[in-house]
Amino acid sequence: MQAAKGKKKNVVSRLMEARAADSHVGIALVLLLLIVLQTLVLGFDFGSFGQWFSAWFRNWINILRNNAGVGIVALGMTFVIITGGIDLAVGSTLVATGAVIMTLIDTGAGGVLGLLGITGVPAYVMAIVLALVMGYVLGTGIGLLITKGRIAPFIATLGAMKIFRSVTQHFMQGYNPRVPRDFLQISNLQIGGLMFMPIVYWAIIAIVLHYISKRTTFGRQVIAVGSNERAAQLSGVNVNRVKTRVYSLMGVLVSIAAIVQVARIGSMDYANAGSGMEMDAIAATVVGGTSMAGGRGTILGTFMGMLIIAVMNNLLNLFGVPPFLREAFKGLIVVLAVLLQRKQRT
Amino acid sequence: MIEMKSITKSFGTNVVLKDVSITIKGGEICALIGENGAGKSTLMNILGGVHQMDSGEIFIDSQRVRFDTPAQSLGAGIAFIHQELNLINDLPIFENMFVGRELKDKRGRLDLTSMFKATEDIFERMDIKLDPGTMVRDLDASYKQIVEICRAIMMDASVIIMDEPTTSLTEPEIKRVFHMMRTLRDQGVGIIFISHKLGEVMEVCQRYVVLRDGKLVAEGDVADVTTDDLTRFMVGHAIRIEKLTRTQRIGQEILRLENFTHARSFREISLSVREGEILGVTGLLGDGRSALFQTVFGADRALSGKMFLGGEEVKVTSTEQALQMGIGYLPRNRKENGILKDMNVLENASIVTWPLFAKRGVIDTDRHGKVFKSQQRELDITLQSFKDAINTLSGGNQQKVVLAKWLAANPRLLILDNPTQGVDVGAKEEIYEIILKLAEEGMAVVVLSSEAQEIIRLCDRALVMYHGQIQGEVLDTTMTEHEIMRLATGGIVEAV
Ligand SMILES: Nc1ncnc2c1ncn2[C@@H]1O[C@H](COP(=O)(O)OP(=O)(O)OP(=O)(O)O)[C@@H](O)[C@H]1O
Numbered sequence: 001m002q003a004a005k006g007k008k009k010n011v012v013s014r015l016m017e018a019r020a021a022d023s024h025v026g027i028a029l030v031l032l033l034l035i036v037l038q039t040l041v042l043g044f045d046f047g048s049f050g051q052w053f054s055a056w057f058r059n060w061i062n063i064l065r066n067n068a069g070v071g072i073v074a075l076g077m078t079f080v081i082i083t084g085g086i087d088l089a090v091g092s093t094l095v096a097t098g099a100v101i102m103t104l105i106d107t108g109a110g111g112v113l114g115l116l117g118i119t120g121v122p123a124y125v126m127a128i129v130l131a132l133v134m135g136y137v138l139g140t141g142i143g144l145l146i147t148k149g150r151i152a153p154f155i156a157t158l159g160a161m162k163i164f165r166s167v168t169q170h171f172m173q174g175y176n177p178r179v180p181r182d183f184l185q186i187s188n189l190q191i192g193g194l195m196f197m198p199i200v201y202w203a204i205i206a207i208v209l210h211y212i213s214k215r216t217t218f219g220r221q222v223i224a225v226g227s228n229e230r231a232a233q234l235s236g237v238n239v240n241r242v243k244t245r246v247y248s249l250m251g252v253l254v255s256i257a258a259i260v261q262v263a264r265i266g267s268m269d270y271a272n273a274g275s276g277m278e279m280d281a282i283a284a285t286v287v288g289g290t291s292m293a294g295g296r297g298t299i300l301g302t303f304m305g306m307l308i309i310a311v312m313n314n315l316l317n318l319f320g321v322p323p324f325l326r327e328a329f330k331g332l333i334v335v336l337a338v339l340l341q342r343k344q345r346t
Numbered sequence: 347m348i349e350m351k352s353i354t355k356s357f358g359t360n361v362v363l364k365d366v367s368i369t370i371k372g373g374e375i376c377a378l379i380g381e382n383g384a385g386k387s388t389l390m391n392i393l394g395g396v397h398q399m400d401s402g403e404i405f406i407d408s409q410r411v412r413f414d415t416p417a418q419s420l421g422a423g424i425a426f427i428h429q430e431l432n433l434i435n436d437l438p439i440f441e442n443m444f445v446g447r448e449l450k451d452k453r454g455r456l457d458l459t460s461m462f463k464a465t466e467d468i469f470e471r472m473d474i475k476l477d478p479g480t481m482v483r484d485l486d487a488s489y490k491q492i493v494e495i496c497r498a499i500m501m502d503a504s505v506i507i508m509d510e511p512t513t514s515l516t517e518p519e520i521k522r523v524f525h526m527m528r529t530l531r532d533q534g535v536g537i538i539f540i541s542h543k544l545g546e547v548m549e550v551c552q553r554y555v556v557l558r559d560g561k562l563v564a565e566g567d568v569a570d571v572t573t574d575d576l577t578r579f580m581v582g583h584a585i586r587i588e589k590l591t592r593t594q595r596i597g598q599e600i601l602r603l604e605n606f607t608h609a610r611s612f613r614e615i616s617l618s619v620r621e622g623e624i625l626g627v628t629g630l631l632g633d634g635r636s637a638l639f640q641t642v643f644g645a646d647r648a649l650s651g652k653m654f655l656g657g658e659e660v661k662v663t664s665t666e667q668a669l670q671m672g673i674g675y676l677p678r679n680r681k682e683n684g685i686l687k688d689m690n691v692l693e694n695a696s697i698v699t700w701p702l703f704a705k706r707g708v709i710d711t712d713r714h715g716k717v718f719k720s721q722q723r724e725l726d727i728t729l730q731s732f733k734d735a736i737n738t739l740s741g742g743n744q745q746k747v748v749l750a751k752w753l754a755a756n757p758r759l760l761i762l763d764n765p766t767q768g769v770d771v772g773a774k775e776e777i778y779e780i781i782l783k784l785a786e787e788g789m790a791v792v793v794l795s796s797e798a799q800e801i802i803r804l805c806d807r808a809l810v811m812y813h814g815q816i817q818g819e820v821l822d823t824t825m826t827e828h829e830i831m832r833l834a835t836g837g838i839v840e841a842v
C-alpha cells in the first residue's frame with residue numbers, strides 16, 4: 001500500500017532521485033569544464049574548422065593513449081580500494097611483468113623463446129599469456145599475504161613493491177632485450193594514420209569491468225565486503241576469497257598495462273618505469289568518487305577521474321606551467337575532488 | 347518542559363510526519379509507540395537535531411528553539427540514545443562515554459583519570475560489571491547498548507530520548523535500566539521511551555503517545571489503558587495474540603554437536619536439532635549463545651568437539667561453506683552484522699541468494715526482485731522503492747529485510763538470533779507464523795532470544811545457557827518464565 005503511494009511522483013522528486021542515484025553528475029561536470037577550458041586554450045587559430053578539429057582530435061588521441069596504461073591500472077585499483085584496501089605494488093609489478101615479456105620475446109642472444117626456436121606470432125602469444133599468468137600469480141600472492149597472512153594491505157603491498165622492483169633490477173642489469181618490430185604493433189598499429197590501440201584496450205577493459213562491478217556476484221560482493229565486512233561474511237560471502245581475487249585481478253590488469261607499455265616504447269627503464277603509478281591510479285580512483293573507507297566506488301567514476309587528471313596535465317602543459325609545479329596541481333585537484341564529493345553527499 | 351508543535355516532515359514525496367504535536371514534561375516517562383515506519387525515530391531525530399523539520403515549532407520551557415545539529419540539541423539538555431548503536435569501536439569505553447565533551451585538565455590535556463573514574467562510578471550505580479578500559483570493539487551488542495544508556499544518563503540531560511533501548515538486553519539489565527529511569531524521573535528528568543514491547547510500556551511509563559502513518563492518533567495516561575488498547579491505537583484494529591499451533595512432524599536429526607568448545611565463549615556444548623523442530627536457546631548476557639551458533643555457521647572456529655550435519659561429521663571453515671551445506675544464520679545486532687549501508691534495499695535482501703540464483707556468475711536481479719516482492723507483502727515491509735538506500739528504511743523494516751534474505755535462501759537449518767529485534771507487534775506475529783510454517787515444511791529452526799515469552803510461544807523445547815555452558819533444558823510443563831530465569835541465573839537442574 002505504501003508502495004502504491006510512491007508511484008505518484010512529481011518531476012522534481014524524480015530529478016532529485018536521479019541525482020542521488022548518480023553521484024557521477026558532479027564528476028562529469030568537472031570533466032566537461034576542463035575539456036571546455038582545454039579547447040579554449042588550444043585556440044581556434046586554424047585555417048578551417050576541419051584543420052582545427054583534426055588538431056583537437058589528435059591532441060585527444062595523444063592524451064588518451066598516454067594515459068591508457070595508468071588508466072587500466074586505476075580501474076583495478078578501484079576494486080582494491082572499494083574493499084578497503086590499497087595496492088602500492090602496481091608500479092613494481094609492471095616492471096616485473098614487463099621484464100618477463102621482454103626476456104621471452106628478445107630477438108637477441110638472451111631471448112628465452114628464441115632459444116627454444118619459437119618466434120613470431122606464437123612467441124608473442126606465449127609471452128602475453130605468460131605475462132598475464134605472472135601478473136595473476138604476483139597479485140594472488142599479495143592477496144593471500146593480506147587475507148591469509150593478515151598483513152595490512154598498505155604494508156603487504158609496500159613490501160611487494162620493494163621486492164618486485166629490486167629483484168627485477170638485479171636480474172635485468174646489463175641485459176638489454178630487443179623487442180621485435182612486429183610486437184610493437186600491439187600498441188603502435190596505425191589505422192587511418194592514428195595510433196589508438198591502447199585506447200581500445202582501455203575502453204574494452206573498462207566496459208568489461210563496469211559490467212562485472214554492476215552485474216556479477218563477484219562485483220557486488222566486492223562492494224558488500226567494503227561496505228560491511230562482518231555483515232558480508234555473515235551473509236555467506238567468502239570475504240577472504242573476494243579480497244584475494246581483487247588483488248589477482250589487479251595483477252592481471254597491471255600485466256596488461258605492462259604489455260601495452262612494452263609494445264609502445266619497446267624498452268623499459270627498470271629503475272623508474274611505473275614509479276608513482278600507484279599514486280596516479282589512486283588519485284584517479286579518488287577523484288572518480290571512490291571512498292578510501294571502502295564500500296563506494298564505480299568504474300565509470302574512475303574512468304572519468306583518470307580523464308580529469310589527464311586533461312589537467314594537458315592543460316598545465318598547454319599553459320606552460322613549469323614541470324615541478326605540475327605535481328602540486330595534481331595534489332590540489334585530488335583534495336578538491338574529495339571536498340566537492342563530501343559536499344554533495346551531505 | 348519540551349513542546350513540539352505541528353511538526354511536519356517529508357523525505358522526498360514521502361510525508362513521514364503530519365502535523366504532530368507532543369509535550370514532554372520533566373519528571374515523567376512518556377512512551378512513544380507506533381508500528382514500524384510510523385515516524386517515531388524521525389520525530390525524535392528532529393528533536394535531536396539529526397533531521398530538520400519542514401514546518402513546525404519546538405519550545406523548551408516556552409522558549410522557541412531551533413536545532414540544526416545534534417550538538418545544539420545536546421547543548422539544550424537533550425540526550426539521545428539512538429535506535430542503532432553509535433559507539434566508536436576503536437576507543438575504550440570510558441573515552442566513548444565522553445566523545446564530543448571530553449574532560450580536560452587545566453592545561454587542556456585530556457583528563458583520562460577523571461573520565462575513567464566517572465565511568466566506573468556510573469557502572470557501579472547501575473550495578474554493571476564492566477571494565478571501563480575495555481575496547482568497545484570487544485563488547486557484545488548488549489553491553490554496547492548498556493554503555494550507550496549509561497552515557498546518556500551521565501550527560502546530566504533534562505530530557506533523555508531512548509529509541510528502543512531494550513531490544514538487545516536481557517531481563518536483569520532491563521530491570522536495572524528501568525530502575526535507573528525511575529530514579530532519573532524522580533529527579534525531574536523527562537524521558538521519552540520508544541519500544542515495541544508493550545509490557546515494558548505498561549511497566550515503566552506514565553504517559554503514552556501513539557503515532558500511526560505519521561499522525562498522532564492517541565495520547566493519554568498509561569494507567570487508563572490496557573496493552574490491547576495500545577495495540578488497537580497503533581494498528582487501527584485489534585490484534586489477537588493467538589496461541590501458535592502447527593502440526594508437528596519431527597523428522598531426522600539435522601544438527602548434532604558433541605562437546606563443542608570455543609577458546610573463550612562456550613564449552614562442552616552437546617545438542618541436537620531435528621527436521622521440523624523449533625529449538626530455543628536462551629540465557630542472559632554473556633551466555634555465549636551467539637558465539638556458539640556463529641561458530642556452527644563457520645564465522646568462528648571451535649577449539650574442539652564435533653559437529654554433525656545430517657548424520658555426517660563436518661568441519662565448517664567458512665560461512666560460504668555453511669551456506670552451501672544448507673545452514674543459515676540471521677545475526678543479532680543488525681547495524682553491525684546485518685546491514686550493508688552502501689547498498690540498496692533489494693541488494694540487502696538478496697546478498698545471500700546471489701550465488702544461488704546466479705547464472706554463470708551474473709546476478710539474476712529479476713528473480714531476486716520477484717522473490718522480494720512477495721516477501722515484502724508477507725512481512726509487510728514499508729518502503730518506497732527497492733532501489734532506495736537501506737538506511738532510509740525504519741529500524742523495524744530494516745530488520746525485516748535482513749530476515750528476508752535468509753528466508754529466500756531456504757536452508758535446511760535456520761538459526762535466528764534475536765529475529766524480531768525492533769519489529770512491531772503485528773509483524774512479530776507474522777514472523778512467528780512464518781517460522782512455524784517453515785518448521786512444518788521440515789526445516790530445523792533454532793531461535794536464539796532473550797525474551798522468555800518469545801521462546802515459550804514459539805519453541806518446542808529450549809536450552810538455557812549460562813556462562814558458555816548449557817545449564818538445562820526446558821520443555822512442556824517446565825517451559826515457564828520462572829524456570830527459564832532460574833536456569834539462566836545459574837540455578838542447578840532439580841532432580842526429578
Ligand atoms: N533518511 C531517510 N530518508 C528517507 N526516508 C526515510 C529516512 N528515514 C526514515 N524514512 C522513512 O520515514 C518513515 C518513518 O521512519 P521512522 O524511522 O521514523 O519509523 P519508526 O516509527 O521509527 O519505525 P521503527 O519502529 O521501525 O523504528 C519510514 O517510512 C521511513 O522509510
Ligand SMILES: [Mg+2]
Pocket residue numbers: 386387388429509740741742
Ligand atoms: Mg525507529
